[in-house]
Structures are given as C-alpha cells and as structure tokens.
Amino acid sequence: MAEQGMPPRVSPVRRRLLRAVRLLFTPLRPDDYLELVNPLWSTRELRGRVERVRPERGGAATVLIRPGFDWVGHRPGQYVRLGVLIDGVHHWRAYSLTSSPDRPDGLISVTPKRVDGGVVSPYLVERARPGEVVRLGEVEGTFTLPDRLERGLLFVTAGSGITPVMSMLRQLNRHGSITDVVHIHSARTADGVTFGDELAELDKRHDGFRLTVRVTGRDGRFTPDELDTVCPDWREREAYACGPGELLDALQAHWKCHGDPELLHRERFQPIVGGADAEGEGGTVHFAHRNLDADCPAGTPILVAGEEAGVEMPFGCRIGVCHTCVLRIRDGRIRDLRTNAVSEKHNEIVRTCVHGAEGPVTIEL
Amino acid sequence: MQSPPKHPFAHLSADQLAELGREFDAIHEQVRYELGDRDRQYIKGVIRLHRQIAVAGRALLLGSRSKTLWAAGTGCLAIAKILENMEIGHNVLHGQWDWMNDPYIHSSTWDWDTASTAEAWKHSHNYIHHTYTNIRGKDKDLGYEIMRIDPNQKWHPAYLAQPFYNLLLMAFFEWGVAVHDLDVEAIRRGEKPLKDVWHDIKGISGKARDQIVKDYLGWPLVSALASVAVGRLSNREPRSAKRLLADRVRGRGWLGAAKAQLSAARTEGAGGFAATFWADFTANIIRNLWAHSIIFCGHFPDQTYTFSQDEVRDETRGAWYARQLVGAANITGSPLFHLMSGNLGYQVEHHLFPDMPSSRYAEIAPKVKDICLRYGLPYNTGPLSRQLGSVHRTIIRLAFPGGAPRPKPGPYQGEPGDDEVRAAA
Ligand code: FES
Numbered sequence: 151m152a153e154q155g156m157p158p159r160v161s162p163v164r165r166r167l168l169r170a171v172r173l174l175f176t177p178l179r180p181d182d183y184l185e186l187v188n189p190l191w192s193t194r195e196l197r198g199r200v201e202r203v204r205p206e207r208g209g210a211a212t213v214l215i216r217p218g219f220d221w222v223g224h225r226p227g228q229y230v231r232l233g234v235l236i237d238g239v240h241h242w243r244a245y246s247l248t249s250s251p252d253r254p255d256g257l258i259s260v261t262p263k264r265v266d267g268g269v270v271s272p273y274l275v276e277r278a279r280p281g282e283v284v285r286l287g288e289v290e291g292t293f294t295l296p297d298r299l300e301r302g303l304l305f306v307t308a309g310s311g312i313t314p315v316m317s318m319l320r321q322l323n324r325h326g327s328i329t330d331v332v333h334i335h336s337a338r339t340a341d342g343v344t345f346g347d348e349l350a351e352l353d354k355r356h357d358g359f360r361l362t363v364r365v366t367g368r369d370g371r372f373t374p375d376e377l378d379t380v381c382p383d384w385r386e387r388e389a390y391a392c393g394p395g396e397l398l399d400a401l402q403a404h405w406k407c408h409g410d411p412e413l414l415h416r417e418r419f420q421p422i423v424g425g426a427d428a429e430g431e432g433g434t435v436h437f438a439h440r441n442l443d444a445d446c447p448a449g450t451p452i453l454v455a456g457e458e459a460g461v462e463m464p465f466g467c468r469i470g471v472c473h474t475c476v477l478r479i480r481d482g483r484i485r486d487l488r489t490n491a492v493s494e495k496h497n498e499i500v501r502t503c504v505h506g507a508e509g510p511v512t513i514e515l
Numbered sequence: 516m517q518s519p520p521k522h523p524f525a526h527l528s529a530d531q532l533a534e535l536g537r538e539f540d541a542i543h544e545q546v547r548y549e550l551g552d553r554d555r556q557y558i559k560g561v562i563r564l565h566r567q568i569a570v571a572g573r574a575l576l577l578g579s580r581s582k583t584l585w586a587a588g589t590g591c592l593a594i595a596k597i598l599e600n601m602e603i604g605h606n607v608l609h610g611q612w613d614w615m616n617d618p619y620i621h622s623s624t625w626d627w628d629t630a631s632t633a634e635a636w637k638h639s640h641n642y643i644h645h646t647y648t649n650i651r652g653k654d655k656d657l658g659y660e661i662m663r664i665d666p667n668q669k670w671h672p673a674y675l676a677q678p679f680y681n682l683l684l685m686a687f688f689e690w691g692v693a694v695h696d697l698d699v700e701a702i703r704r705g706e707k708p709l710k711d712v713w714h715d716i717k718g719i720s721g722k723a724r725d726q727i728v729k730d731y732l733g734w735p736l737v738s739a740l741a742s743v744a745v746g747r748l749s750n751r752e753p754r755s756a757k758r759l760l761a762d763r764v765r766g767r768g769w770l771g772a773a774k775a776q777l778s779a780a781r782t783e784g785a786g787g788f789a790a791t792f793w794a795d796f797t798a799n800i801i802r803n804l805w806a807h808s809i810i811f812c813g814h815f816p817d818q819t820y821t822f823s824q825d826e827v828r829d830e831t832r833g834a835w836y837a838r839q840l841v842g843a844a845n846i847t848g849s850p851l852f853h854l855m856s857g858n859l860g861y862q863v864e865h866h867l868f869p870d871m872p873s874s875r876y877a878e879i880a881p882k883v884k885d886i887c888l889r890y891g892l893p894y895n896t897g898p899l900s901r902q903l904g905s906v907h908r909t910i911i912r913l914a915f916p917g918g919a920p921r922p923k924p925g926p927y928q929g930e931p932g933d934d935e936v937r938a939a940a
Binding site for chain 1: 544547550551552553554555556563566567570610613614615616617618619621623624626627628725726728729733734737870
C-alpha cells in the first residue's frame with residue numbers, strides 16, 4: 151500500500167459526527183466527499199498548503215507550509231516526511247523542519263537543497279508553487295536538544311546539515327538562550343552558505359554565539375583535529391553534528407578516543423544507500439508472481455532494480471523510514487545497504503528500498 | 516463431439532509468437548513510461564464526477580415522494596453506481612492506478628459499492644479469470660459455473676432453465692458475482708478449506724450488511740425524516756374543519772391536534788421511506804443490468820475462441836497474448852459509452868494489458884489492430900446490439916443439447932475504408 155500522511159488532530163465532535171453518518175457513505179467515507187470541497191479537510195491524513203517558496207543560497211529553497219489542521223508540533227532537529235505530487239506520482243521524502251516550533255503564524259518549513267539527479271528536491275526548489283497541496287507524514291527523529299541546557303553547545307554542520315540545527319538556533323534565539331554556542335559550519339563556497347545571512351546576523355547580535363564558516367573549496371575539509379584550535383573546550387560541550395557520512399564517522403572516532411561519546415549527537419542528512427563504491431556482489435531478484443527476473447547490481451536497492459525491470463513496486467520514503475516498500479522474501483541473501491550487513495532470509499518481510507540482493511533472491515510479488 | 520476449431524494463431528511459428536510477445540510488451544512499456552499528470556487528472560476527474568452525481572442523486576431523493584424528483588434521483592444514483600463500479604472500481608482494483616502511489620486510489624485499499632468484497636474479487640477476477648482466460652475448466656468466468664456458454668461444455672438438463680436464471684442473474688448480478696467469488700464448485704468438491712470458506716462468507720455478509728443498511732435503511736430513513744419535515748412545515752393543520760370543531764366541542768383540542776400531527780407525520784414518513792427504498796432498489800437493478808450486459812459481451816459473443824487445457828500446456832508469453840487477443844471481444848461506441856462501460860468496450864486491450872489505465876485503451880487500439888493485421892489475427896469487435904444479440908442467442912441455444920461453434924470472422928481485415936493500412940501490411 152502506498153504511504154499515507156499522519157492522522158491529523160481533529161476535534162472529537164467532528165470525528166464523532168463523521169463516524170455517525172459513515173454508514174450512509176459506505177464503502178466511501180464522508181471525508182471522500184468533503185475533500186472535493188477542500189483537500190485539506192481530510193481527517194484521515196494531515197495535509198498542508200504551500201504558502202511561499204523562498205529561494206535560499208546554495209541551491210536550496212525554504213518551503214513554507216500551512217497545515218490543514220493543528221500542527222502536532224515538533225522539537226527542533228526533528229524531521230517530517232513530506233508527500234509531494236510530481237507528474238501524477240506521489241513521492242515521499244524526509245526533510246528536517248527548519249522552522250522554529252512556535253512560529254506565531256503557525257507555518258512550518260523545510261529547506262531542501264537541490265540534489266542533482268534527484269526527483270523531489272529539484273521539484274521543490276524549482277517547480278513548487280504556492281497553493282499546492284502536500285501530504286505531511288510522521289514527525290520523527292531523536293536529534294534534539296536536551297530539555298535543560300546544562301552546558302555549552304557545539305554545532306558541527308556541513309552543507310544541508312545546517313537544516314536541523316537552524317531550527318534549534320531559531321528556537322534558542324526566540325527564547326533568548328543563545329548564551330554559549332559554538333558553531334562550525336562547512337560549505338563549498340563562501341556565498342553558497344544556506345541561511346548564511348541569518349547565521350551572520352545571529353553572530354553579530356549575540357556575544358554567546360561564535361560562528362566559524364569553513365569554505366572547503368578554498369581551505370579544504372574540516373578535520374576533528376582542528377577542534378582544539380577552533381573550540382578548545384569541545385570536550386565539555388553538548389555536541390551536535392550533521393553532515394555527510396565521512397565527517398560524522400570522523401567525529402565519532404574522535405569523540406571516542408579523546409572525549410565523551412555520550413556528548414556527541416549525530417544526524418545523517420542523507421541516508422547512505424548504495425553508491426558507486428558499494429560493497430558486495432549484487433545478484434538477481436526473481437519476482438515470483440510476475441515470473442520476471444531483475445538484475446540487481448551491488449549497491450542497488452531491490453526497489454530500484456524492480457522498477458527498472460518494469461515491476462510496479464510499492465514505495466514511500468525510499469530511505470528506510472516508512473515501511474511502505476516492504477515485500478516478503480521467499481528465499482535469498484540480502485544486504486542492508488546502510489550497514490552492509492548481509493543476512494539470509496526465508497519468508498521474511500523486508501524493506502526493499504534499503505536492501506540489495508546478494509546472490510539470487512526470490513520475492514513474493 | 517465436433518473437432519475443435521483450429522486455432523486462429525495456429526499458423527504462427529514459435530519465433531513469430533515470440534516476436535508478437537515483444538511487440539505487445541513494447542506497447543505496455545511505452546504507455547507505462549508516458550503515464551503522468553494527464554492520467555492522474557483523468558481518474559481524479561472521473562472520481563469527482565461520480566461523487567458529484569451521487570450527491571445530486573441523494574439530494575434529489577430527499578424529495579422522493581415527488582415523481583419527478585424520484586425519477587431524476589434514481590437516474591443519478593444509477594449513473595453514479597455504474598461509474599463507480601465500472602470505470603473506477605473495476606479498474607482501480609486491477610491496479611491500473613497503483614503507479615500514482617496514492618494511498619486512496621490504490622488496489623490495496625479500494626473498496627467498491629457492490630456486494631462482493633474487493634479481496635475476493637481480486638482473486639477470482641484479477642488472478643483466476645485474467646490468467647486462465649477462456650480455458651475450459653480453469654476460467655470460472657466461462658459461463659460462471661451455472662451456464663453452458665460454449666458448445667464444448669457437456670449438456671445437462673439443468674441448463675434448460677438457463678434462459679430464465681440468466682434473467683435473474685442480470686437483475687441481481689452483484690449478488691451473483693459475490694457468490695461466484697465463493698467458488699461453490701470447489702466447496703462442493705471439498706477443495707476449498709473450510710477456513711477460507713468461512714473467511715469469504717464473513718466478508719460477503721459484512722459487505723452485504725453495509726450495502727443493505729445504506730441503501731435500504733439509512734437513506735430511506737433520511738428521506739422519511741425529510742418528508743416529515745417538509746410536510747409539517749408546509750401543512751400545519753392536518754385536520755378537517757369538521758374534525759376540528761368536533762374535537763373542540765369534546766374538549767380534546769390539544770390531544771387531538773397532537774394525534775393528527777402524528778398520524779400525518781407517519782404517513783409522510785412512510786411514504787418518503789418507501790419512495791427512496793424503491794429508488795435505491797431500482798438504481799441497483801439498472802446498474803446490475805448494465806454491468807451484466809457489458810461483461811457478458813466481453814467473452815461470449817460468437818467471435819471468441821475457447822481453449823482446452825491441453826492447448827495451453829507450456830504456453831509462452833507470446834501465446835498468452837494471442838490467447839487473450841482471441842478470447843475477448845470489443846464493443847464499439849462513443850467515448851461516453853466507453854466511460855460508462857469502464858472502457859470494457861476495449862475488452863481486447865483490457866485483456867492484453869489488465870493493469871494499464873483504462874483511459875489509454877482507445878489510444879493503443881490502433882496499434883493492437885495493426886498487430887492483428889500483420890500477424891493475420893482476428894480483432895473481435897462489433898456494436899453493442901450485435902454483441903448482446905449473439906450472447907443471448909448462445910445462452911438460449913445452448914440451453915438445449917448439441918450446438919456447434921459459431922462461424923468465426925477470420926483474421927482482421929482493417930476497417931472498411933482504410934485500404935492504405937491494408938496496403939501497408
Ligand atoms: S520506502 Fe519507506 S521504508 Fe522503504
């Protein structure tokens with residue numbers, strides 16, 4: 151089944167009323183008729199209307215969305231699954247919420263950066279228009295600030311890794327709690343820094359905010375060894391890192407050897423799925439009901455292999471979050487493309503978007 | 516028994532059949548690749564249209580005590596139900612719109628306004644019928660296990676009654692389909708586990724309950740309330756002047772008035788209830804007659820071929836396509852006709868590509884005809900009256916013993932007038 155949005159917060163009166171007359175509409179629901187008037191009135195899933203799309207530097211854009219019902223709220227640093235209609239097809243992606251949770255106008259925002267060869271981010275950045283309806287999925291993520299700030303903060307971000315941290319900074323700013331924050335942000339070029347102006351503004355206004363922007367195109371990548379110079383007391387701080395896998399891995403190793411790993415929180419802004427230098431052999435996927443074989447090279451999710459072979463595959467987020475893509479594996483060895491763990495399956499349900507074949511695999515579809 | 520008619524594709528070599536298979540695959544691929552916003556707009560539009568007509572029908576039937584409103588409301592409801600079952604339900608349940616990844620227009624979540632459950636129907640229709648199309652003894656839609664529709668089926672005296680029970684089946688088709696899904700044959704032979712039978716019965720009775728509550732209780736009640744409200748507002752004093760006086764004299768003014776109001780309300784309510792009850796009943800019958808007619812024209816006209824199980828042993832993909840092609844028959848008609856028949860007037864195209872959005876069948880029909888022309892295969896089609904006529908003649912003729920396969924039209928010769936096509940081939 152295709153992925154749905156999260157159930158909205160609907161007043162109990164309304165819910166009860168709808169339920170009372172439901173029998174008159176079976177097998178449809180009263181909602182099916184109300185949606186004709188306004189698609190945001192669906193009480194089955196939360197939808198939102200795009201209010202503005204604001205271009206940001208570095209090939210990103212902030213999409214401001216007004217949810218149809220009360221927004222469930224989020225903690226800064228969390229992400230939301232967004233369902234977008236592109237050329238007749240619903241696509242789901244998870245994006246960090248960049249809005250502060252208590253925006254007075256009730257809007258929420260995400261700030262995708264255009265990924266070359268992608269489907270959803272180029273659409274959101276270049277083609278999305280105000281008035282468009284999007285579906286809002288579950289709010290998820292544990293990359294959040296502690297309830298009480300007991301120590302100084304250190305943010306290490308790179309590229310789009312700035313997005314969850316932006317929401318944190320905005321909230322801290324709103325509550326006047328930017329008292330002791332060090333932020334090291336890497337970007338390829340100096341003027342391609344997403345939210346660059348806002349960061350500079352914060353830097354200027356708050357003595358407790360120390361921003362270091364690393365221009366990697368000019369000065370090379372930031373390495374953990376440099377922490378001692380940029381932020382000598384890094385060991386005492388609650389650290390939050392978000393960016394590409396290599397950076398996160400390096401930080402993790404550094405904290406393990408020289409600091410307290412408990413204090414380092416990491417968030418990958420892009421799940422690592424496959425890629426050019428993927429491990430493993432790959433294999434062939436046999437779709438039992440279709441009686442069809444699909445080639446599944448190393449690093450290719452079964453979902454993609456199936457689609458390329460012309461099989462109608464169920465999918466949602468495509469990053470292993472939503473479980474829409476699950477199919478039953480009759481037999482075969484599969485590789486988890488995120489962890490590279492290989493396992494043998496017998497009649498087991500598997501997320502096809504994050505697993506590749508390792509040898510012959512037979513799937514019930 | 517007469518020897519079976521020679522296959523219309525017996526003249527094709529294995530290589531030619533393989534090539535034919537590739538050509539059909541290519542059509543499917545091409546359409547799959549093109550699907551996009553236009554297609555979504557189409558199905559969303561049809562769904563919107565259905566819901567608007569349904570709302571209009573229900574609104575009109577609030578005044579179902581008036582003859583005009585009754586007729587208009589019943590008509591709207593019948594049209595809505597036809598659209599919902601044919602162009603929407605049947606096709607969504609085939610997975611034709613699954614590519615949109617829309618959770619609310621998806622074969623895994625859809626349910627339709629008819630007695631059979633989506634789940635059972637997907638098994639008996641999508642799987643059994645569409646895989647084993649027109650294979651005698653395997654395709655349970657061949658005569659629906661109660662009719663002799665092919666001369667190769669053995670005659671039995673029970674078939675004498677088939678012209679009559681066919682009439683019943685026409686009127687109550689949705690219930691026939693629901694029971695058909697149960698597969699009584701298999702139960703009788705003890706091939707169906709009791710657990711599955713129970714599961715099916717629970718499904719059908721749940722569906723039946725919901726349908727009955729909605730059409731024969733819920734909406735009639737709403738109409739009854741509406742009738743009472745309208746009656747009491749427009750006619751406050753139901754008593755005659757004489758009764759009024761008599762009641763006054765006996766000092767029963769208040770009580771009498773209440774009683775009179777109540778009895779008037781009761782007649783109005785009962786009238787509204789009954790009118791809508793029969794409106795719903797009529798709309799269901801109209802939908803059933805229509806669905807039965809369109810569906811029976813899909814495989815039972817004279818032109819189609821049936822197959823023995825031997826003939827399809829080790830069938831290749833190309834031969835599968837060829838069997839679908841000659842096992843189905845089209846109905847010609849206007850775009851409106853095709854919309855109302857769920858595009859099953861393109862039964863041939865539907866059987867070749869059951870999961871292709873129905874709105875594309877008209878577009879690919881010329882390509883299918885072209886293949887027929889080049890491979891010397893029949894392309895079965897005809898106007899509704901002719902197709903229906905031949906179906907019902909078969910049902911009547913084969914009620915009696917004997918009967919020979921009807922003459923077949925032979926390979927497709929192109930449409931009258933398009934000589935260029937023929938010349939090109
Ligand atoms: S598509 Fe969401 S988990 Fe696979």
